[in-house]
Amino acid sequence: MVATLSAWPWEILGPFKYLIYGAVFAKVIYSRMQEDNIMKDTWCFHILIICVLRALMYQLWTSYSNMLFLTDNRRILQEGVDFKQIDKEWDWDNFIILQALMGSMACYIFPALSNLPLWESRSFIAALLLHIGVSEPLYYWLHKCFHAKYLFTHYHSLHHSSSVPQPFTAGSGTFLEHLILSGVIGIPVFGSCVIGYGSIGMIYGYVLIFDFLRCLGHCNVEIVPYQLFDRLPFLKYLLYTPTYHSLHHTETGTNYCLFMPLYDALGNTLNSKSWDLHKTLLLNSGKNWRVPDFVFLAHVVDITASLHSQFVFRSFASKPFRIRIFLLPIWPLAFTVMLVMWAKSKTFSVSFYNLRGRLHHTWAVPRFGFQYFLPFAREGINKHIEEAILRADRLGVKVLSLAALNKNEALNGGGMLFVNKHPNLKVRVVHGNTLTAAVTLNQIPEDVDEVFLTGATSKLGRAIALYLCRRRVRVFMLTLSIERFEKIQKEAPTKFQKYLVQVTKYQAAKNCKTWVVGKWITPREQSWAPAGTHFHQFVVPPILPFRRDCTYGDLAAMKFPDDVRGLGYCEYTMERGVVHACHAGGVIHLLEGWSHHEVGAIDVDRIDLVWRAALKHGLTPVSSFAKPKEL
Structure with missing residues (x-):
């Protein structure tokens, strides 16, 4: 049974909860109409602006927290934010709606709020004194109460269930918690107004600084310099740090303060490790970055897809990529960033997860899909890939796997270019296509006796054709090059060569x-396919499903086992926990401890071996046509 006042009143509305702002907006319109188009009563108008600024504040802080390429060596808790935490914090902004409604109703209780001056110097002093003397001790006492057994279990445990603090975690809580917090934040604001020192500037300043400090404490990235406390020791009691607040989440019973550790010191709840840990973390910031065991070297598909990243929109990245209307206004900004990245950026880290006790990083090459097909861009792209491989080699990364276009045959021979150029690499370079071939082949029913294959002379097409002919499946290989066809045909055992047939037209x-x-x-x-045809595919991007009388398979992909930790993003259009087979192939290469490079042509004899290894480690195929069996 849900405890009283733990659920939010508008929870049933889902995403339509934002219509609640319509009441405040309507008041703004009504005020304007009543005042002959002269907006004298601006209170509700300012509330709407403050709500937008607050939401932007939390979003920018969250984006910064997830920019691993900037923050990874100063992260306090090293685990990643997983889907479970993201879902729990999905409605983090409920408190902004609540306080907007409370603020709009306040003008009926205090009519003077509608006529506050824009600026009043004394209002800032009054707000500061009320915050230090009333809000801070009141919050400290209430926070301790919420850690009592009953209140914690029914109200405060939701906030602490987030294992990795994030700015959105600050807003994640029950209705009762934020009702009380609204009172805490309201005391300096309305108290200053009641005693005659209120101002619009003070309200903006206090609310936004309050949110800024809440985000600071929950950002999980230490940015407060320890030298500040060394030179001015008394400041450590006036301003908390992300490290200080993180201890409250990892060692409950300490560090209850709002922003000022002074009250923890007075209440004897100050964690003795707070400032030593803070200093140690910053002093060792160059050593804190954990070397990943595995790196997946990804690339951006297109400009819109570049927004499908944890450091842009965490919630959007946690769902399979789809074109959304809200992305369109941001497109020009993303395009501008693309130009900057094209000119100056280097490979950067964007996410990580933990599987089988091994740290797996995703790095991204700052190039977009269409750039891979520009002849003049190839040298620059290969340079970025090479730099990433050499960087991984210096760090001690064990396996680096190349994403789809980063291993393009025309670009670098499926990674062969780098292995030949640097024969002493310790990092294993892997294209992962052996598992891609295995997943694709596993999708083909065992009773099929003939297959039509396009892209037949590509790296994957060759391997699929050679494997299927050994199963006595007749393969119609679409290619205009007799030389390339004959070269592949000669690789097949003599008795199976007759199952490979060259065709030059789709009519075949x-x-x-x-x-x-x-x-x-x-x-x-x-249109040449007969009704009832199933299109298996390994083409990027996937083909469009035009035929209603046919079925279309997904790209080769596998689902991670449930014990993967810290995974909080979807790989492009894949579902949660699902990655492209080439990505999974690199993971298997690491988990098996294989010491060879997997570049260039696919070794057909290893397809079964790689497939069995994937199943052994708990990875499962996701296609409805795929069954976890040995080939």
């Missing part, structure tokens, strides 16, 4: 209901 597949697509095909080309 008009009676074949199993297509394996490795090259993008148009609606016209798809």
